[in-house]
Amino acid sequence: MFSENLFMFLFPAKGKNMYLCDTKNSSYIMEAFAFNSVEVILLSATLLVLIIQSFYYFGLYNRIHARNKALKSGELHFTQELPPLSVIICAKNESENLRKFLPAVLEQDYPQYEVIVINDGSTDESEDLLSALEEKYDHLYHSFTPENSRYISRKKLALTLGIKASKHEWLVFTEANCKPVSNQWLRLMARNFTPRTDVVLGYYGYEYAKGWFNRLVAFDALFHSLRYLGWALAGSPYMGIGRNMAYRKSLFFEQKGFSAHLNLQRGDDDLFINQVAKGFNTKVETALDATVRLEPVEWRKDWIEEKISYIATSSYYKGSQQVVNGLETMSRLLFHALFLGTTLLAILNFHWLVAGLAFLLWMIREVMQAVIINRTAKEQGEGWKYYLTLPLFDFLLPLQNFKVKLYRLYRGKSDFMRR
Numbered sequence: 001m002f003s004e005n006l007f008m009f010l011f012p013a014k015g016k017n018m019y020l021c022d023t024k025n026s027s028y029i030m031e032a033f034a035f036n037s038v039e040v041i042l043l044s045a046t047l048l049v050l051i052i053q054s055f056y057y058f059g060l061y062n063r064i065h066a067r068n069k070a071l072k073s074g075e076l077h078f079t080q081e082l083p084p085l086s087v088i089i090c091a092k093n094e095s096e097n098l099r100k101f102l103p104a105v106l107e108q109d110y111p112q113y114e115v116i117v118i119n120d121g122s123t124d125e126s127e128d129l130l131s132a133l134e135e136k137y138d139h140l141y142h143s144f145t146p147e148n149s150r151y152i153s154r155k156k157l158a159l160t161l162g163i164k165a166s167k168h169e170w171l172v173f174t175e176a177n178c179k180p181v182s183n184q185w186l187r188l189m190a191r192n193f194t195p196r197t198d199v200v201l202g203y204y205g206y207e208y209a210k211g212w213f214n215r216l217v218a219f220d221a222l223f224h225s226l227r228y229l230g231w232a233l234a235g236s237p238y239m240g241i242g243r244n245m246a247y248r249k250s251l252f253f254e255q256k257g258f259s260a261h262l263n264l265q266r267g268d269d270d271l272f273i274n275q276v277a278k279g280f281n282t283k284v285e286t287a288l289d290a291t292v293r294l295e296p297v298e299w300r301k302d303w304i305e306e307k308i309s310y311i312a313t314s315s316y317y318k319g320s321q322q323v324v325n326g327l328e329t330m331s332r333l334l335f336h337a338l339f340l341g342t343t344l345l346a347i348l349n350f351h352w353l354v355a356g357l358a359f360l361l362w363m364i365r366e367v368m369q370a371v372i373i374n375r376t377a378k379e380q381g382e383g384w385k386y387y388l389t390l391p392l393f394d395f396l397l398p399l400q401n402f403k404v405k406l407y408r409l410y411r412g413k414s415d416f417m418r419r
Contacts, residue, residue: 039354042342046361049335053365056328061226062372063233064203064286068379071287078191084112085190085246086166087174090158092120094176095129097295101179106137110186116165117142117176118158141165153265156258163252172246173269178204178292181381188290189246192283198251199273199282201232202244202290208383209296215384217297219393222377229284231321237282238321239314240273244292251276267313274317288381307404329398335365336394366390 070076087105091098098117106115119126119142130142143165145158163171170193172186180186192200203225206218228239255276261267297303314322339362346355370387377384386393 038345039342039351042338042345043354043357043361046335046338046342046358049331049338050361050365052331053328053335054368056331057368057372060230060234062376063230064226065372065376065379067233067284067286079194080191081193082111082187082190083170083193084114084168085110085170085172085186086162086168086249087113087115087172087186088159088162088166089115089117089174089176090120090155090162091117091122091126091176092154093122093124093126095122095125097177098126098129098133101177102133102140104179104183105174106133106140107183108180108186109183110190113186114139114141114167116162118162119144120154120158121145121147153262153268155266156262156268159268160257163249163257166249169249170246171249171252173242173244174292175243175294177295178243181291181293182289184289185292188287189244189285192285193246194283197281197283198248199237199240199277200246200285201229201237201240201273201277201282202246202285202292203229203380204241204243204292204294205380205382207293207296213300214296215389216393216396217303218382218384219386219389220397222373222380222382223393223397225380226373226376227325229286232277232282232284235279236319236321237277237279238274238317238319239270240277242269243294244290245269245273247273247276261313261316264313264316266309267316270310271313271316274319286380288379291381304404304407307401308408311401311405311408329401332394333398336391 067076089102089105102115102117115137117130117140119130121144127144130140134140134142143161145154145161159173170190172189174180189200189202205221205225206214208214208218228237228241231238255272258268258272260275261271264271339358342358343355346352346358369390373386373390377386
């Protein structure tokens with residue numbers, strides 16, 4: 001106070017103006033840092049949800065990268081044995097895909113294996129093509145499903161016939177529209193066949209193709225892999241995808257095949273793995289050369305139908321993983337809602353510091369998400385990069401999945417039961 005009075009005594013006019021200016025600036029600063037209770041609640045909630053999201057990304061979605069890093073550093077150890085194995089493929093009107101992709105399966109660098117293709121009532125050239133390929137490859141065999149079979153889903157019957165016809169203990173599964181990215185696929189899957197292992201889950205993705213829809217489909221598959229393979233790497237497997245996985249033949253018969261869900265058309269991969277996979281008997285193979293690639297989706301309705309089929313079986317999963325996955329989706333949408341609400345309120349109140357803090361929290365999540373997802377996508381050979389599209393996909397995919405669930409409810413259960 002003394003210094004202020006002395007300054008005003010020496011410089012009466014100038015001092016008064018500067019003092020008022022300082023007082024005004026101090027008032028502005030105090031006002032900028034004065035948050036009302038609503039702003040504090042919104043910012044605190046946004047921060048809390050960001051922390052929750054961080055646990056998911058670093059604790060679950062980053063596990064494929066963590067495994068790849070451990071693989072590169074030599075921290076992981078594998079069996080040196082290469083036991084004989086059987087590759088089983090179910091095909092229905094897939095002559096074109098079999099012509100393009102089956103040779104990549106038949107020409108694997110593996111000492112002893114057989115490939116069994118079950119022709120499920122195809123009306124195209126599949127039978128002639130398989131017969132011709134059998135003359136060239138002596139380890140290829142094919143059979144067919146009886147036309148009048150009705151007591152089980154066609155695909156489950158086809159796979160059961162293939163498994164019964166197989167000669168070897170280890171079974172590797174893929175599909176007619178899938179192609180291994182290298183001839184080391186079977187060797188890399190087989191290095192996980194330890195005495196304690198019953199199930200091996202592999203990575204799959206889509207071939208690169210231009211267009212917004214193809215990018216969305218590829219991201220959906222990538223994010224799905226981050227989830228279910230992340231859970232398996234965390235010691236809590238809950239599902240598998242029949243495009244790239246393996247399990248023991250004896251395990252199949254111990255569980256009486258698909259008898260636990262014969263009433264469903266599907267479930268030959270996800271429900272069966274949910275039934276048999278445990279943390280101690282399941283391994284994951286994420287090496288790039290162990291990846292299989294699918295043809296880009298040609299028709300949107302085919303992709304939707306596939307998603308509906310998986311949703312129809314997901315309600316039968318045992319375990320809490322699906323609930324935890326749902327909580328992640330809810331926290332993701334809640335984060336965006338809190339960010340938008342906080343930012344809008346701050347703009348209406350001309351409180352730019354609050355808007356800046358909300359944007360900072362949003363940017364932290366976006367950077368975290370972009371780094372983890374794009375790093376894994378690069379390691380797994382994905383052809384797309386996800387930066388500006390990430391916020392859009394964060395909204396679109398949950399909404400798309402919700403729409404699919406509604407469509408599945410509209411169609412009723414009978415559409416997904418055995419025929």
